[in-house]
Amino acid sequence: MTDIERVGVIGCGLMGAGIAEVCARAGLPVTVVERDAQAARSGRLRVTRSLDRAAAHGRIDAGAREAAAALITVTDQLEALHDRDLVVEAVAEDERLKLDVFTRLDPVVTGEHTVLATNTSSIPVIRLATATSRPERVVGVHFFNPVPVLRLVELVPSLLTSPTTTARAQTFVTGTLGKEVVRTRDKAGFVVNALLVPYLLAAVRMVESGSASVEDIDRGMVLGCAHPLGPLALTDLIGLDTTRAIAESLYTEFREPQYAPPPLLSRMVEAGLLGRKSGRGFHTYDER
Template sequence: MSVVSRLGVVGCGLMGSGIAEVAALRGLDVTVAESSPELAAAGRARVVASLDRGLRRGKLTEAEREQALARLSFTHDLGELADRQFVIEVVAENREVKTEVFRQLDKVLADPDAVLATNTSSIPVVDLAVATGRASHVVGLHFFNPVPVQQLVEVVPALTTDAGTVARARDFAVEGLGKEVIQAPDRSGFVVNALLVPYLLAAIRMVESGTARAEDVDRGMELGCAHPMGPLRLLDLIGLDTAQAVAESLYGEFKEPLYAAPPLLRRMVAAGHLGRKSGRGFYVYEG
């Protein structure tokens, strides 16, 4: 069994709330930190709504829901993570923002052996590790959305990550959270996004050029390739701003044209058409 009992999660958007929920349901004591009281309250509401959906669908009992909520606490003060054994950063996919979070966590955590993990989709883990005084204890743990449903976690050691930290991260993901893991290299995109992003961007270019409608691209991949969700619906779920950030990081590292963000993607993000979270992306969402 995982020896981690006290988990910290920094950021409580879609990914952070999912990680916190899974951990609490697995019996961990979870403290979630956000940047303001309002965002902390919104994060808690997001976890409660997800637990309530699970209850309605018969995936958990009322007792399990209540026990999970009792294991969760929310704060806007990173200092309240001081006693955590393992902390996962899940803030915006922005190098400067993530780096500052790691600098602060390095000062806050009381245990010199505490593991600091990042859920980055594309930023090299080593760039975040060297911002701390404990680079050997920094590792990538890349989850997939929605976290309560998707079973994969990519474990991404940096050049500075020691073998013990890698083992602890794998053990935490498998034994602590009940996930499946693969080990990925510390290069932009890791394994999954390095393969997935060019496919998603190709779908955007197909719509942009007028070759096919979004609905036909998605239906074709769902029925023709047995994908559970077409590429454009998947982009709306991921968030077009996140997709653009990942594409830009991949292009910045490799300079390959297949990673370049199409003009349509950049214009949609500029217009605020970010997908499900904004109510409009390649599709329109109500409620």
């Protein structure tokens, strides 16, 4: 187990809600902060629906579902995080937004040993850590969507993260949450996205050039390579806006053509075709 007993999460979208859920299912009280009261209500509903699905599919029983729900508080007050042992930032993959969160969080969390974590999937952790007065206690803890289902977490210490912070974060992820950790250096994209995103972008370029249809590209990778999802369906699941943001972060750091977002991806984001979250991306989804 770990000395982390009270958890805070900033952001209650898909990732934040998932992180809050797995922490509550591990028996920890969780305070989630959203930008306003309406977003807090929506976030609470997102967590509740996910717990309902888990119970309906037999992954947890009714008692565990009720216990987890009772441990989660969703608010729009950042000050509610003042007594947390661990705070995980899980807002949108936008560097300016994340920097603002860490700048505002720094004076709020007063605990001498509180770990500040970011769920960023591509932004170098050191950039966020230096927005605080305690960069030695900032670490990357990157979960994967859907958080309650996927077991992997990338652990990303920056050049200034203390060994104690890294060890506490790893013990929490493995001992308390029961997930698997891979450690990676603090480089844009880390391990998974540095490998995955060029593959997704290559599929987008195939559509853009007319080499093959969306359906045939996805079918080819599912049937030919035994992938559970084709690359374009996976891009829809991740979100086209998130995929573009990760690609831009990778391209900014490495300046390699394979990381450059294709024009088609950018046009679709500008049109609001974001994938599953908007009901339409490379595929169309039932709003239900």
